[in-house]
């Protein structure tokens with residue numbers, strides 16, 4: 001049977017989609033190749049959120065087809081996911097060697113299309129059509145033998161986004177919001193737990209909008225909080241996480257869930273985007289800096305040690321030095337544990353792309369650099385505060401860089417490395433933090449786990 005190499009760009013949703021495609025192909029008898037050079041099929045699962053992400057995948061594909069035509073004439077190559085969705089046929093016009101272009105509602109069809117291409121029944125396939133119920137089409141995505149996924153798994157709860165932030169291409173690449181049902185999600189989580197999973201991350205573009213239109217608020221609890229409660233009931237499941245929420249949907253019911261549901265890890269990735277009210281309005285975000293600060297305060301009241309992470313865009317059209325100063329001051333006020341900073345990138349057919357006063361690239365670079373420096377200084381201070389503390393980690397497996405080291409995560413989502421062995425894998429254990437590295441904590445389990 002053929003072998004396949006899948007490379008993933010972008011967010012956790014993409015990682016989960018790639019896992020699902022891999023699991024689907026393995027079930028059909030495919031094997032996973034270690035490199036693109038050794039594969040019969042190469043699939044790039046793409047990201048469109050910024051131009052840089054698209055260029056990376058295009059350059060990779062150029063490289064792959066350059067070799068494929070020389071060394072492996074029969075190799076099938078394809079683009080999957082967001083960039084495939086937004087560019088469709090154009091990708092084949094640009095790169096005529098590409099055989100397959102499959103959009104975000106078609107991941108469950110990869111095997112059938114590959115069969116046709118490999119059998120020579122069709123020469124090229126482009127499918128970016130919408131497909132009803134595709135959000136529930138793939139359940140099987142646990143890769144046996146993959147250290148991380150056997151302990152910790154992603155579960156997709158919804159697809160799409162209706163927010164229409166003015167900078168963002170996602171509503172057009174992922175479509176309208178469609179949610180799975182609570183019983184369907186819980187059944188998938190149960191199966192995962194039976195197979196040894198201890199930590200589940202619920203995924204969606206805007207999880208706080210989960211089933212908003214399908215499941216009414218009950219006892220003041222939104223559908224998403226009802227889902228958290230239902231997943232929390234699963235025996236054997238130790239930890240629950242989710243990503244990503246919208247600050248606007250982070251109601252008191254969700255804040256209160258942190259204090260009430262012990263399995264819900266005290267960690268939150270809440271995209272801020274900007275600290276300036278003027279820009280938040282232009283971005284169509286639906287909250288103010290005061291509202292955001294108020295949310296942070298409530299979360300810290302519910303869980304003082306909560307790990308707080310965010311996304312910020314610099315150089316959004318019209319961003320002045322004063323707007324940027326507001327972002328810096330908000331970052332100082334919150335003290336994020338870490339922030340992902342993005343230079344604004346014009347996306348096709350988004351309102352911001354044609355707004356006046358586009359910020360010159362050099363200024364985007366400069367602000368990126370200044371914000372990164374501030375965020376890193378604050379983050380380093382937060383890391384240092386862990387030294388000497390005892391924390392619980394869930395051990396995921398050997399570290400990629402050094403197999404003698406094992407890696408785990410704290411409940412607040414920090415990576416901890418320690419001298420471990422296979423018996424530690426999948427264990428919840430306490431370690432004492434001895435020192436810090438760049439975005440890593442180093443722990444000693446011996447002191448607390450005799």
Ligand code: 5AD
Pocket residue numbers: 049050167168169271273311312313342343344345346347
């Ligand atoms: N330019 C730069 N960053 C963007 N993001 C989304 N769209 C853009 C864009 N056009 C960032 C946001 C989002 C993260 C996933 O990507 O910060 O939260």
